[in-house]
Amino acid sequence: MCGITGYLAPGNGRRAEEMRAVAHSMADALQHRGPDSSGVWVCPMQGLALAHRRLSIIDLSANGNQPMQSLHGRYVIVFNGEIYNHRELRSELVSCGKAFRGSSDTEVILAACEEWGVEETITRCIGMFAIALWDTEKKDLYLIRDRMGEKPLYYGWHNGAFLFASELKAMRQHPSFRDDIDRDALALYFRYRYIPAPYCVYQNTYKLKPGTILRISAAGKSNGAARASQVETTYWSLPEIAEQAESVGYDGTSEEVVATLEHLLKQSIEGQMIADVPLGAFLSGGIDSTTVVALMQSLSPRPINTFCIGFNDGRYDEAPYAREIARHLGCCHTELYITPQDALEAVPRMPHVYDEPFADASQIPTFLLSKLTRKHVTVSLSGDGGDELFYGYGIYGLLFRRWRIARKIRIGSRLLRPAILQTVRWMCNADQKQLGVVDALLTADHPIDAYRAMVSVNNAPSDLVLGSREPETIWSRRTSWPRLSCQENAVMALDALAYLPDDILVKVDRAAMACSLEARIPFLDHRIVEFAMRLPFYMKFRDGTTKWPVRQILHKYVPRRLVERPKKGFGVPLSMWFRNELREWMRDVLNRRNIRDSGILNEDAVQRYVDAHIERRQDHGQILWSMLIMQCWLNDHGRRHSGAEGELCGRTGITDVRAP
Template identity: 40%
Template structure:
């Protein structure tokens, strides 16, 4: 795992580019280098910080080049030794996957090479002969990659901190609205005007003047005809293959273990496939209501792993708050990033690579909000519009928080409005209370903004549940979950691998009919596989997720901090509205996610 960086036609000096590269050294402390090249007779800098995982020797450092290409690469290609057998070139100097993919691009071309890759990747690739610069991001968006073109200067980086301040002069009002709604910034947007994320499953071609963005992969649209038992068997084979691949490393590999379905499945199969005792890691809470570490400990004992845990409390929050925004570069509202940061810190003391169970909920339908949205929509659709309008008014003025929240979707009934209730921090119809009306219009071209507008995504599945799952795959997964894991782990030079998001598993999961996935309830296919390895009674309990007791902290230890933050906000915000939210929270209502997002505003 590493960081990559590039500058073309920049006024920055070599030493200034070196400084920008060094800001990301936490992603790769084992080697850091910047090299200068020529691109259309103008300067081109490639920077790299290396976390050595495969081939730990200096000859595997980057940038790496052959007669045609120069490459900087962040990620892992787990099947690269198999790819070597398909190449005509055989005089490899290293056992590094970087050298393998360098020659794969040379012999196969861009898209045909990517087709061969099993792994996670963000790549900068300069074609010396064609005089073109390529940026490439993995299919799911596991590895981050940002780029910008401003006044003839083209730059790219693994994190926003890699860009000079001259490229981050203004923040995006649209991104601010998106963040306050979702708790993350979706799609190809960033917090800064003019800086974009390269979307997952895309590559960019820069010819020195223009940028062309191309999509090279997508989820399957067609469903396959297969039995449930066949689906379970194929899924298990793919997961086992994926985990075997992700054990490839010249350093020790461990596993995050929460005690839930996904991490327990990954950890139990890892222990079977490992030649040594697996190290597993979990985070708990001093507040026993939120602490589920006891379940992880029970799973670890059963599978025979060497288990480590850390208990997380309010003092840890205070220690992290000062540096939190440095880790995430732009506003990021997923509060579970706090324990994730601590877990990564403690894990790095023992291993350099850790496998995570992320992705199971999106692929195999583990989120309750999918089913709640579908159920409520079917029921409410049976009520005449006139009666729903009356109920909406009653709910709005009832004084009951839950009834008030549902009043708008009752009147303006749609699947996306119901989903917004469960999915968003600030509801789209509340934005004109949080901000000035003109602020929303200037950013989105309309006064009334929908969840679809915020997400920049249209539901496109063959059923509501399939559509919501695909929405989460394209937005929530890369822009929240994987962002959280990448920044938290890389802040401590720890590589996180996500075996359930192997693209072969993704393709198979989305080709399965929804009824088949849900034959025995949510995530029944994954449960079926897990219960062969771990007793059912150790797993089955109410799903809580990686919850953090923010609502209590905002009434006690963090009360003054969030109040002062509200008072410091500029004229874009309606402080009267936010002060009311703050007071309502003190009086027992729950606005923890809105308040946490407010604390993240820069």
């Protein structure tokens, strides 16, 4: 696990020393991702610089340092992640006559590119990765992101320079970087709690989508003209995988499903347990993390190190279950209970950790868990991904129960709709979000439309973000949805395509990397993902039981009484804290002067949310957290500009949007 960054600025005329200084500055911003060593490679003739920060996991010697050049000199690489099948690829390459200097997976990628070419190499790799690769012969720069989006990669053109990095903080160190805030992206943030790919909080900066290769051709270019030679290709498409899987189908028995999944999980976990440093696992006590730990322990002759966070509020606390599970499996278990004060002390770090506004409140326990874990190990396996693949979220069942009811009353609902909404508002004290969900259920043609309303924190975010116009995303662009006849599988596939990489994986990667901890996710091995996509819905949800095949595996290792209980999730009691321990802090951050000075949010709307929540008229915990995180982010990044200064604008071209 590492941090990568660099830039391509054709024709900028900088000397090698100047280029190195800039690249080192960019890399140093990523020191937390790679505290063990750093390196820079420059090509002044092309205006190219590649920089790297290393967290040593495999081949701890200097042979694994980056940037690294291929044996014959054609390719230069900076690489963040792990290739779990690098030993198998190495053996195949040795049989082809390739020689190696060390034992790192980075060197395997370079040799494979020389032997098979870039695209075939990537399709052969099993792992998580973000790669920048320079072809010295063709003068092409490749940016490559793994299939599921486990590893981040930002990029963008700024004043004639093409910049890229694992995190935005590195790009901000380049003198050409412009930090103009994109209000339209903030509208997306206030809907989803995160900014979906490819958008970013800054204008002209983007997230590379999972399963994508971006090629920048610099051959014969100068003065930034290389921008015209930018080509993006998809080497692995989850919607296509899901559609093909449904068309082929699966005719195996239930026993075969369980046996195949157990084999694939063991294969994935065994590969991800390879490391030259101490290794452990997050253990929440839930189905997925317990399954991962149980299989890890079955493959290990020594007790697995496990780590857990607990809460004094029993509604959120699963630590006692994790403790008992660890004891049953024979693990070496460590836990930490956190308080509202712990959360408050962690909040100031969140804007720096996440780089752009990000308001999944479980970011705090995830960060504190990572901090605890890093005191003992350098690599930790996680159970993320199982919910999106095997129908694990409780909201799925809620969606389809509501959808079936709504379908029965849709006849005539167009005429009755105003009356229904007014009744819901009066009887349930429904807020704008809840009314949006009811409206979507009454009018939507597909459950995904209603699901989008359900997962949205705010169904009219442009009313909150001044001067914004909410752009389209995969959630609202029907042509991007997986075309599946099974609606349940379609909703899960969309979550795996959008929510998983843009929320869950961002949360885990940034929290872990802020602590110099590598997080690995066995469920996201693409062979498991492809197998899950082949399974019919009744193989995932059976007899009222979610994640049916995963549970069948787990029951072989852990008694049912320890794992069969309602899912709590990995959250924090925000709503309660905002009315008690964190109330004064919230009021201080969201006071009218702060909101007015930032010039981004509707001041009156913010105060309505604050007052309604504190007075217990409605629960606005999530939207308040989104506002708090954004204000903290603005403070952290020194953005105290009004809209009239023209530095806070969206793609709509509005520059003076300050409310009178």
